[in-house]
Amino acid sequence: EPEVTQTPSHQVTQMGQEVILRCVPISNHLYFYWYRQILGQKVEFLVSFYNNEISEKSEIFDDQFSVERPDGSNFTLKIRSTKLEDSAMYFCASSGAGVIQYFGAGTRLSVL
Amino acid sequence: TQLLEQSPQFLSIQEGENLTVYCNSSSVFSSLQWYRQEPGEGPVLLVTVVTGGEVKKLKRLTFQFGDARKDSSLHITAAQPGDTGLYLCAGAGYGGSQGNLIFGKGTKLSVKP
Numbered sequence: 205e206p207e208v209t210q211t212p213s214h215q216v217t218q219m220g221q222e223v224i225l226r227c228v229p230i231s232n233h234l235y236f237y238w239y240r241q242i243l244g245q246k247v248e249f250l251v252s253f254y255n256n257e258i259s260e261k262s263e264i265f266d267d268q269f270s271v272e273r274p275d276g277s278n279f280t281l282k283i284r285s286t287k288l289e290d291s292a293m294y295f296c297a298s299s300g301a302g303v304i305q306y307f308g309a310g311t312r313l314s315v316l
Numbered sequence: 317t318q319l320l321e322q323s324p325q326f327l328s329i330q331e332g333e334n335l336t337v338y339c340n341s342s343s344v345f346s347s348l349q350w351y352r353q354e355p356g357e358g359p360v361l362l363v364t365v366v367t368g369g370e371v372k373k374l375k376r377l378t379f380q381f382g383d384a385r386k387d388s389s390l391h392i393t394a395a396q397p398g399d400t401g402l403y404l405c406a407g408a409g410y411g412g413s414q415g416n417l418i419f420g421k422g423t424k425l426s427v428k429p
Contacts, residue, residue, distance in 0.1 A: 208358075235415055246422065247359065247404065252415035260416055295358050303347055303366075303408060305417060307358035 206230040208308035210296050216314045217286055225281045225311045227296030233306075235299040236279045238271065240264070240292040241310075247295065253279065286315045318343040320407055322420035329395055330428055337390040337423045339405035348381055348388045349417070351404040359404055395427045 209228040217223050229236050238250040252259040253271055270282045279298075283290055293312050297305040321340045329335055339348070347366045351359035363372050365381035365388060372379045376399075378391040388405055402424050406417040 210358075237415060237417075239417075239419075247406070247417075247419040249416045249418070254415075262416070293356075299415070304349065304361065304364050305415075306361060307351075309358045310356075312356075 208296055208298055208306055210294075210308035210311050212311060213309065214312045214314070216316065219288055219315055220285050223283050223286055223313065225283075225294050225296075225313070227279045227281070227298075227308060228277050229279055229296065229298030230300070230306060231277070233298035233300050235259075235301075235305075236271075236273070237297040237299070237305060238281045239295045239297065239307075241295065242292045250281075250294075283313075286313075288315050291315045318345075318407065318409065318418045320405055320418050320420040322403075322405055322423050324423060325421065326424050326426075328426040328428065331396055332394050333427075335392050335395055335425070337392075337403055337405075337425075338387070339389065339407075339420055340387045341407060341418075342386065343407070343409075343418075344385045345407035345418075346385075346410045347408045348385075349406045349408070350379055350388070350390055351406060353402045353404055353422070355402075359406075362403075392425075395425075397427045397429050400425055400427050 236253040241247045251261040293310045295310045296308045299305045350362040353359045368385045369383045370381045376393045402422045404422045406419045
């Protein structure tokens, strides 16, 4: 069964460093998303991406965040200068028609 | 701001009991999805309900979307230890907000043998 793949599963970084989280969406999907989940809190929407541009973004998705689809298979989330409060699970999701979203297993980001 | 309130937050029951989890909002959603999430994993889709009043069954799980599309419920019949996990509801808005899923905080279910 097709699945969304995320790498790495765990990323440890120093405050102020840049990180890139990677996702390989389901191959024929057209809509891509990033969410985050701070430990013990609910899953929060960050950004949606369609047709090579951002469709919608939340207040969390400030200038420190960016997304890119560098080739036909990868979808990345970059955090330019990480802060302690960026520590969270980051989930990538993809959708074929923009309604039903399938999630990856997540990347645990730990900012020290 | 759209919010989804899930209740109860925690539920501990014995094997064989029935249970219902509720997901309520003052906002109208175009669809509502139920996920199950294991510790350290991503949400796994269980079902999507789209039509107001819709009822979907998945083996022992019954999902209902409210007539006004503001609420939903998940009913589990004869719960088993394998049903233990975190159940999340997530609502989708309309138009450009369809991709912005609003999640509830989840219901942590524990089924004891």
